[in-house]
Amino acid sequence: MTDFTPNEMMTIAAARALSNDDVCFVGIGAPSAACNVARLTHAPDITLIYESGTIGTRPSVLPLSIGDGELCETALTTVSVPEMFRYWLQGGRITLGFLGAAQLDRFGNINTTVIGDYFKPKVRLPGGGGAPEIATSCGKIFITMKQAVRGLVEKLDFYTSFGHGDGGDHRRRLGIRTAGPALLITDLAVWEPDPETKEFTVVSLHRGVTRQMVQDTCGWTVRFSDRLEETPQPSELELGTLRDLQRRTELAHGGRKGN
């Protein structure tokens, strides 16, 4: 096995959790890389959907934006944005949604809106975009992010999208019928919600990562699974596929005017 970066491990661990039967609502960045690595390795029939309206897309390079031409050109069909949010997302046709976070709490609630007070923000972040409804309409949610104390926080500054709320059956109490956050994949570890409390629990550590490293980059007291494992390392195929994809992407997006 060649060497690999924490970011590569994160992307590949996320890719492995995807299957041929999934219909994924893909975000830009790590989710997009993970979904396309899955499609190019073990899940060739996975359906990828980007919120710009492209359904069943098969890009050969990763999009820089959620609506790159490549997504439309390789899609089965492209629908309007209102249709995307009404028929496909709200209609309950998406099995899996990916979300990122500026702040995440132990119950999978997410903030991408503001740091500080909403009306007097220290940092005005981009906002929720599709996230508030992705979080509740997709069959389940995977979250990818790099660990940092300012990212994995005890309490969010703003609740952009709902995860498991205060934990337990909070989703059900709000009438939400979908599973919510089912997996958190970071650069250090893979986390799953506890079946009862719904608190994210570390189930596997990436190669070379210690419990202390996970705790040092997390703002809450971390729970580790009794059966803590090591995340299987990337295979040659997985790593090669990811790196090829990124090389093609750099070539395509690199220079001004396609140079």
Next chain:
Amino acid sequence: MTDFTPNEMMTIAAARALSNDDVCFVGIGAPSAACNVARLTHAPDITLIYESGTIGTRPSVLPLSIGDGELCETALTTVSVPEMFRYWLQGGRITLGFLGAAQLDRFGNINTTVIGDYFKPKVRLPGGGGAPEIATSCGKIFITMKQAVRGLVEKLDFYTSFGHGDGGDHRRRLGIRTAGPALLITDLAVWEPDPETKEFTVVSLHRGVTRQMVQDTCGWTVRFSDRLEETPQPSELELGTLRDLQRRTELAHGGRKGN
């Protein structure tokens, strides 16, 4: 002027009331003939819309159904039926809607649902189709029908679509912002609503029609305008256009399998 039938006069009188700027929601039968005669004579730029989703259609023959292939093939674009009713009709983009009636009252209210009691009908008619919302969403409504005592009635058996209700400002009192029935064109006469009471009033009689003929075929006491006119007779162009259209239509629809 060659001779012409009452039906031809009705169609041509309706065609004349249409203009280049109209966006018409067209029904099958006389409205379809009238709209296409207008398009082929004085209003070449009129926009014709059929509820099957065809926008800006220019059929060379009259459709037998509201969704004939000819309508789609000659249209500017064809949209889904939900879009047709949401964006185009409810969206207030249609300036003029045509309605027919099994029963009509003096205020332009229409029944196409049942004769007799709704739950124990003597005759079960087809029902409203698009009419209930055409009647309130189009800028104004033209009605075409052949006069008969059982058709122009004192009181409807069922209120399929709303005209001027009990007359006066009844539409406004219900919050309806469109004009409603603005013209009734029959095989005998042209009627307009009284500006105040909204009761249909005969404003012109077709050639050879007497007041008595109008009254004998109407179930309520007819009001005639103080300035009653004779409907201008069909011109050569109008009549020729209508008859050519009908000839082409018969040829196209006549036999089984296009023979």
Next chain:
Amino acid sequence: MTKFQSLREAVAENLHDGDTAAFEGFTHLIPHAAAHEAIRQGRKDLTLIRMTPDVIYDQMIGMGMVKKVIFSYAGNPGVGLLRRMRDAIENAFPRGLETVEHSHAAMANAYEAGASGLPCAVLRGYVGAGLKAVNPDIRSVACPFTGEELAAVPAHRPDVAFIHAQKANRKGDVLIEGIVGVQKEVVLAARRAVVTVEEIVDDFEGLHPNLCVLPHWTVKSVVHVPGGAHPSYAYGYYARDNAAYLEWDKVSADRALFAEWMKTNVLGVGPDVFAARVKGL
């Protein structure tokens, strides 16, 4: 995953006694072959949804398979009334028929709401109209910003939808072209969807990106039935058989003639007859 099946299998697996079913098509692409297979299999106590219950619903009603129809316009398009449906409503022959009646706008919105996963559709509709008084499924909500009273109707969520389309590819993705009606909506609103198609092609390469395509994971079963919309039509394949609609007016006017016609043209044949019916159209 989509199954490629015979029409007999597709109907047997997806349509059950007592189901709420929608055989949709707005003049164009009406799934006649699928409806005839349902008749041959003798399904009972169906609730049928359709904007324009035309000849196929007249036939199913005439065969006594239907207990309830949810609809907005019950006519033989361009011809006249539906005589078997009238006989059921007016004379309870061959059985009584419950009706739930809407406007086209409400029906189209109800399909749209079903496809959108909503419990109800909200529209500006039925103002001053009589159906509100006879259909308890027409209610209202107040706009929380303007106070305007808007109509609300329940979303359509049929157990099963049947549509006819031009093409499927080998994966089971379905292409619909021309007057697309409410077909995308009814498939997405339904728990199960069966699509009969004119043609099965290898793939959809080279299609314009914005066409009406239903991905294979929205469809349970794809069945190859050339001519399967006859006497309705399939844009790009064959024209509407207007004479057959005129003929139906006569056939359906007489109970005995109807029974005889169904025996000859539906019960005694299979879906393979449809290809021949559209030759020359």
Next chain:
Amino acid sequence: MTKFQSLREAVAENLHDGDTAAFEGFTHLIPHAAAHEAIRQGRKDLTLIRMTPDVIYDQMIGMGMVKKVIFSYAGNPGVGLLRRMRDAIENAFPRGLETVEHSHAAMANAYEAGASGLPCAVLRGYVGAGLKAVNPDIRSVACPFTGEELAAVPAHRPDVAFIHAQKANRKGDVLIEGIVGVQKEVVLAARRAVVTVEEIVDDFEGLHPNLCVLPHWTVKSVVHVPGGAHPSYAYGYYARDNAAYLEWDKVSADRALFAEWMKTNVLGVGPDVFAARVKGL
């Protein structure tokens, strides 16, 4: 009727101080040329609606033309934050900026409701989400059949919409292809619509019947501006200039650099420069 005008005339006639305006485009077909003309004409006190206020809204906000933004995602797509918009919100520079914030789903539904002539949109949205607490335009209605509480937001009804499209024909009908976004909806929701296009063709003969076409009677003004979406892209014409989006991150980070850039690239030039900007893309 549609006018074929210069961009200067179209903006002068259709965009007024204090207007509520939407310059829409979802990554694709963003009307950069139209926004730059609005900047040159120095419109004031605008309320801007957009799902993804990106570079053009950052520019208008940085120029002090905007008093309020209604939006759902304020980022430089694929790059990062909007630095001029942040400066306005965090530091009231060059003026304070009121924000009304929604989710994408709510914004898309609000355009759809505007196009549909409804006062509000109803969706299953914002469940458990924080925006409800800070945006009084997020309310709810109860489904009159199931009792489920659904979110409601006001319909978007902008005074004027600006979009960029591939083609217009000589009548002024407009064709949009590829990622069509909310462009049809924003045009139908707006009182006035201005469309810049890559190309004007004689007619649309031979087009597939189900494409996204806006009839001429829905559009006030058509303006021929080749390259008018740059650095966004036009499917079938030119690709996205990703480098320009990366450059914007640097330009917008510094107030002086921003002012200089706007002078050189917007204030001192005309819409004719766009054609050259897309050469080689």
